[in-house]
Structures are given as C-alpha cells and as structure tokens.
Amino acid sequence: MTKAADETAHASPKGPDVTSTETKTSEHSGGARKLSSREGAAGDKVFSGTALSAGILILVVLVAVAAFLVLQAFPAFVAPQSQIADGKGFWAYIVPLIVGTVIAAVISLVVATPISLGVALFISHYAPRRLAQILGYIIDLLAAIPSVIFGAWGISFLAPALVPGYAWLASSLGWIPIFGGPASATGKTLLTVSIVLAVMVIPIITSVCREIFLQTPKLHEEAALALGATRWEMIRMAVLPFARPGIISAVMLGLGRALGETMAVALVLSSGPLIASLIQSGNQTIAADIALNFPEASGLSLNQLIAAGLVLFVFTLAVNIVARWIISRHKEFSGAN
C-alpha cells in the first residue's frame, strides 16, 4: 500500500522525461505554500460545509420517506382488526409473510454467500489477470439484469428443471419436514424462489467482495507468502481478516435485495398459506404480496399493504443494525488504519 501512496505522490501531470526530483520539490513546495494560505482554509470550510449539507439533505429526505411510510401505514394499525385481511387482523396477515420472507432470504444467502466469496476470490487471487477483468465485468453486468427477467427465467427454465429433483427429495428425504411431499408438479415453490434469489444476489455480493479483496494491502499478502504460507493460508491470514467488514456489508447489500425482491418472487412462486415444506406450493413474501395486491388495492387494504411495507422496513433495519454491530466488533482487525 505504501507503493500506492508513492504512486499517488508521483501522479503529477508532468511527463516522466522531466527531471523527477526537481519537479516534485517545486510542485510540492508550491502547492504547500498555496494551500496554507487563507484560500486553502476557505476551501476546507466550503468543502466540509458541502459534505455536511449533503449529509443533512440525505437525512431529511430519508426521514421524510420514513415519516410518510409510517403515516400511510398508521390506519392499518388503528382500524378495527376485523376490517383487515378478511377479518383475520393485521398480525395474522403479516406473520406468515415475515416467516416466508425470512426463509427465502436466508436460504438464498446461505447458498449465495460462500459461492460469491469463492467467485470473488477466484477473480481477485486465482484467475489469470485478463480473464479476471472480463469476469469482473460480466459479474457487474449480471447485477443489472432486471428482476422481471430473472423471474421469467425462473418460471420458464428453472422451475420445470427442478421438478424431478423435488420429486426425488420428497421420496428420499420426505421425513424431513422441509422436504415433505407431495412435491409440486410445477416446481413453483419457495425453494425455487430462493435459488432464483441466490442467482440474483450472487453478482452483487461478488462485485463488492472482489473490489474489497483487491484492496488488501499487497505488503500483507507478500509478507505472508514470503513466510512460506500457501495461497490459501495467505488468503485466510491476510485477505479475509482485512475484508471481513466489507464482506458483511456486501452480504447485507445482498440481503437487502433478497428481502425486498418483488417481481421475481411474484412471478415464480405459487403462493399460499405458510407451510413447512419448501417443495410444495405455498408460502409468500412481504414484497411479493405488496406487488401482487397493490394495483387493485384501495382504501384500508392499501394502508394494510403499506403497513406490510413498514414491517419489511423495520425488519431490514434490525438486520442492518445487527450487521453494523458485528462490523464494529471486528473493526480492530481491519487493515485500513
């Protein structure tokens, strides 16, 4: 990393043919003189003021959105519970959706996280450089495929392809409740949804992780290798500890997408009441429920859907706070100080 610092200092607009020491000293002393003047002090104030106002602006906007959400959701909480969700009440409506959302998101992350880490490592530390660049590029692109396309792919390709697998699971492992039969004949189940979600979040997690793996101080890596560590030991001792907060952050980004994903779930899942089996049709997620019912909703049912949105919101917040907490606990291991 000192190498990078060195390079930064060298990054003067002059060409390399000019005598380097001379240029550097004159540039730097000139810059220092200029910057220590009042003009520089003013620049500091202006810049920090701009950054501060940007922060405040974001805070105001986000607080406004949150307030709007709470305000719109409020009627669903105070209205007589018999008027909501066919008289079941709001909580009876929302709890199965929360469970479904969590199951789908957790499975997708359990599938996606190790794979994404592997791919990110492959790109950053294993693949030949040229191949790595192309791969990084492709992964970034995949993050941009609209979710309706993933949904269409899930329903037209993945779901039918998984049907025999589900039938096998139901017959061989049917005694485990989550693989309870009879398996769905269309493959439009929560497990399929989780796999589609995993495919959607893999590019996101990979993209962020790769970027962070590449930032690992080269000195740490080289020191580890010089001490005789194998490549895997180097990764475990130098790369992963350095990247841990970033990995958690990346996974949270993926979780945000998995929790909030609407179209792919809405298209793929054959929704229904909450059931334990992941290979039968059933279950539903909050975001998909909002997307499916929103267009025809009006009045109190609209408030109910927005309240569901609020629950999702609170839920993501809780997850994020936990993640922040984990990151702060590991901060002392970060290499960036």
Next chain:
Amino acid sequence: MTAIATPRRRTSLTRNRLPRIAPWASLVVGLVVGAAVSTLVGFNVFGWGVFAAIAFTIVYVAWSAAVEGGRKARDKFATCLVIGSFIIVVLPLFSVIWTVLEGGIKGLLTPGFLGTSMNGVSGIQDNQSVNTGSRVVGGIYHALIGTLLITLWSTIISVPVGLLTSIYLVEYSRGGRLGQAITLFVDVMTGIPSIVAGLFAAALFATIFGPGTQTGFVAAVALTVLMIPVVVRSSEEMLRIVPNELREAAYALGVRKWRTILKVVVPTAISGIASGVTLAIARVIGETAPILLTAGFATKINLNVFSNWMASLPTYIYFQILNPTSPSNPDPSLQRAWGAALVLIIFVMILNLIARLVARIFAPKTGR
C-alpha cells in the same frame, strides 16, 4: 531432458511435490468415477458433472495429502472449492444471459425496433403480423430515451449527494451524532420496498405541483430515494479501506484536508466507487413499480423530463410480458420484451464501460 529431470526430482526443494500431471490424472479419474456413479443413479450430464467434480476433489486432495502433507492439501482443497464455486455460478448466470440473448436477438434485429415508438401500435397490428407473417411493428425508442433520461437524472442527483455524504461520514463525522443518524437512516432505506419510494415521490410532487404530476423527473426522484443508500453504503465502504497512511502522508506534506480528500482519498477509492455507482444504477434501472406511479406510461416519444409522461424500458418489458398488446397473440409482445431486455443489458454494459473509463482516468496507478 530425462538426464536433467531425474536428478532434479531428488533435490529437497521438489521432493514433496505432486507431479505436473497430477491435476489431469485426477480429472480423468474423477470423470470416470463420476460417470460410473451417475450411471448407478440414472445417467444425465448434470449428475455426471456433479459426481465427477466431487470425485476429482477427493482424489486430488487425498493425493496431495499423501505426498505433500496437510497444509498443501488444504490449499489444494481451497483451490478446488474456489474454482468449483466459480463453475457453479457460471452455469445459471450464463443460462440467464443465454435466455435473454436467444429471445432478444430477433426483436433487436427487427428493422425499426430501435428507432420507433409504440405510438399507434395495437393488437390489430400484432394479430396481423402473426396471421400474415409480416414484420412486428413498434419499437422501444421512447422507452430507451425515457430510461436514459430518468436514470441520468437520478444519477446526477444521487451520486454527488451520496458521495459527499459518504465523505462526510468517513472523513468528517467519524462517529459523531449526525453521522450515526445518517448511517441509521441509510441502513433503514436499504430495505425500503421500491413501491413505497414511488408512492413517496408521487405524493411529494402531488402536494407541491398539484395532483397528477407525473413526469420523468418525479420518477428520477423516486429512483434517487432507492439509489442514494446504495451509493452511500458502497462508497463509504470503499473510502474506509483507503489506508490512513495515505492521508497522514498528505497531511505531513502540508496538504489541506479537502485537497487530501479530493486528490488522494477519492482517487485511491475511485474504482470501487465507480463499481458501486454502477451497482446502484443496476439496482434502480430495472425498477418498474416506482416509474409506473411517477412517470406514467407513455407510448409516445417524450424528450422532456419535466413535463408529460415518459416511458421506460422496465415498464415496457413488464407490460409487454404481463399485458401483451394483443392478448390472444402474445408472441410479438414477447419478442419486443426480450429485445428490450437485451437493449437494457447492453445499455448497462455501456454505462459500466463509462464508469470504468472514469475510474481509470482518475485512479492512481497501483501495484495491481
């Protein structure tokens, strides 16, 4: 050759090494064992691949453990896992890309697809093209322009604001109260359902400019609400991992803080920031619901984001798939939808290229 090679194998440096052909030999064994096992449970290519990969890993790692010892074997195992995960990812992702390409090429190559709007196209034309085999009329020009302008505006708003905020969080606040509040709300916003962002923007503009204010700009604001948290989070992460030594070196040379940030910190992190911005754009570019609530659903070309309805590629794709122009003959609509999806991806590809170009221009040369 052999004369030289034989004594070398005896030196202590190469004594505990696997021969060069070890991976290939293991691969052959893996393929054979995989074929055998998959035949037992009912042969298919997919099963063969899975079993072959497992067998290869076992053989290769066990061999390495026997010859080279535990540490090297663990290293080989990790390599197998990393490459394996890469292969696992390639399959579905390429399947998705293939699906889009397969469906999209035909639509994209239809003359007029890129240059015309959907103005005046109805089920009558679609039925005709199915019945007589004439070319599918109607294009995506209006939606392409709409997506371009809406995304451009939301990027123009959210990238400077988001980047400055992350600079504030990392460089100035350093755990202050305001910083904590901003972090908290940025975290909250990552979980916002996109439809709520649309409702918010629609309500905001309806209050200020009267009901029914639906323009491209309202959509850009809605997308900004979704985009800012992603921009802030990813650039915050990237700024945080800029080594403090760099900052300290700059300060020690008497460089002002703001110049340090602009000339040292941000350029060091720029490739990560650019990647994060691309991700943020990717996050919002496929959003359907917020655009529908805020920008309306146009079938005509509109170049002005501040007045009248605007179309966008995601709403276009969504409705062409779910509400075909001719319900009884959905094929022309599907062709247009896949074509539009392909265009959307190409469009993001170009954006991505620009982001990388920008990153490369501003980034310092590093050892990588």
Next chain:
Amino acid sequence: MKANRFGRLSAVALVAAGALALSACGSDNATNSGSSSSATASGPKVTGTLTGGGSTAQSAAIDAWKQGFTGANSGASVQYNPVGSGAGRKTFISGGSQFAGSDAAMTADELTQAKTQCGNDGALDLPVYISPIAVAYNLPGVSSLNLSPDNIAKIFRGEIAKWNDPAIAADNSGVNLPDLKITPVHRSDDSGTTQNFTEYLKAASPSVWTDKSGQTWPASLPGENAKGTDGVVKTVASTAGAVAYSDDSAVSGSLGKAKVKVGSSWVALSAGGAAKAVELSKPADGRATNDLALNLNRTPTDSSAYPIVLVSYHVVCAAYKDQATVDLVKAWENYVVSDAGQQAAASAAKSAPISSSLAAKAKTAIDSIKVKS
C-alpha cells in the same frame, strides 16, 4: 501521459456525444401510416390531451381505441396508465386523471369523494368493455367438456380430485374422461377476473361455494397459482390435468373451454353470449340516472347468455371544469362505445362488443356530461 489522458477524456466525450445523437433520431410513426388514415368518425374534431389510468384488463383495448380516436382527431391524444383498477380510481378521485378504467364500479364512498373533483353530480360508471371468462382446461383428447356451476365450484375447492369423478362423468356422457389428478390454478394477484369468477360461483352455486367473493382468491383453498392472466394460462398449458379461469382472450388454441350450464342447457363461451348476459343484467341500486353501474345477472335462464363475464368500466366525471375537457371526454367516450370502437377492441383484444341497447344508454349518459357550474 497527458496526451493519453486527453485521449481518454475524448473517448468519454465521444460516448456522451453518441448518447446525444441517439436522442436526435427516432420516430413516433411505428406503423408507417399517414396521419389522415381512418378519419371516418363524424363530428367536429377535438384537440388536447386526455389522461386516464386503471384496469390492466382494458389496456389492450385502450391501445386500439387510442389508435382509432387519434386517427380521427389528429390534434387529440390519449394517454393511459395501466396501474390497476384501485390505483386508477384513486388517481381519478384526486384529480390526477380525467377518466379511470376500472373492473369494478365506484363504491358509494368513492362517489362521495369524487364530488370534490367532479362537482355535485359526482362520477359516472360506463360499462365499455366486456370480456368473457373461460374455464380453460388441459385434458389431452377431451375436446368438449360440460361443467355445472356446482362442479366448477367443487373442482376449484379441491372437493373433486380426479377428472373421472362420477359427478363430472354424469354431465359428460360419451366423453372419455381420463383418470388424471385435477390441478386447479388461480390468480395469485388481486384481480377483477377473480372477483367476477367468484361472484359467479357464489351466485350460481351458493351451497358449494361458501367463501366470500372478492378480488383475492380465498387463501384456505388448495391449488396452484400464477401471476397475471398470461401466467395462469401458461401454467395450465404446461400441466396436464390443470384447469383455470382466465380472460378468454389469452386462452390459446391447445386448451379446451368448458361449456357452462345455464338454466337447463349447456352454453359455450361466445362474445355474443357474454354481451347478452350483460344486457340481461339490471342496473345497480341507488345510482344516479346516468350512472350505468350494473348488477350482473349471474344466473340467467336464457340459453344464449354466457354468465361468466367481466365488465370493465370507464369512470368519468358528470361535470368537468372547462368546455374543452368536456368536448374531449365526450368525443373519446362516444368513440369508445360506438360500433367502430367496440369492433376495434374486439379485433385487438378479443373482447365482446356491448349490445346496441347498452351503447344507446351509454351515449345518453355521455351526452349528459357538462361544464362544472
């Protein structure tokens, strides 16, 4: 290095210029038609932009109407946002649009709210779009199937599990029913189609269908579901033994459509039958004279009526703020209910044209629209 940097900057500039150049070409004339085409409608030409939103079921028909209407009135344009009926009515009530497309008539509550925008006479519901709902099945080799309302209800409630159940066989003598599991498929999203189908079951088979009717399919019932008409039809088409209710327009050739028992006869789905059932329906109670909200007759005895239909309305104000808007709305809605308009919708969206008597009533209602006093 410097030159290189400029080179890169110019590359960026080139991309930007390319984007700008892209925005300079492009055409709104997708169909290669002259602007004077099909200017057959009579009456003075109107100008201005009309904004509407709502029902997704109507969107294909609206595309066709837009084309016909703007062909006759080149200065006018109509924009329609298929956000869904509920959202469409809400936008209309708040004044964000001049008309709403809705699969259900305005509720009494909504009519009161609409008075803020529309003056004291409130809003009018005009039935403009009729779509028959098919009971579509995927049974290889079975080309004709008779289903009584009770049997339909039992199938969709999961009470009849096999196609060769005696209850079905009794109505289908001579048909070789397979020993196949029945997979009922319903809509996962809220929709007017579900509402009309459950309303039909509740009216025609009250003893079997004990659930409420509504836009949402009762969650307690078994079966698969899919999003949107298209999703339902695709699921049925790919699953042998599946059966679903769907707007007729989307049901493709390979699927069968059940004949439904009306009175004592078996009635096949037809556009005329659907229009007939709507014609036989009574106006909804407690509405203004010109509000044509219908109380659909789900149990007609006339053997030419097909009772499973969806009626979608255009909701318009009884009074608008200025003469230009009034003229525009009148011209648009008059075209929509005219023979030409209904035929255009029928050929584009496969809907059933409304009967001439209903069209006449609608014209009277449209002509009553006036400037807000």
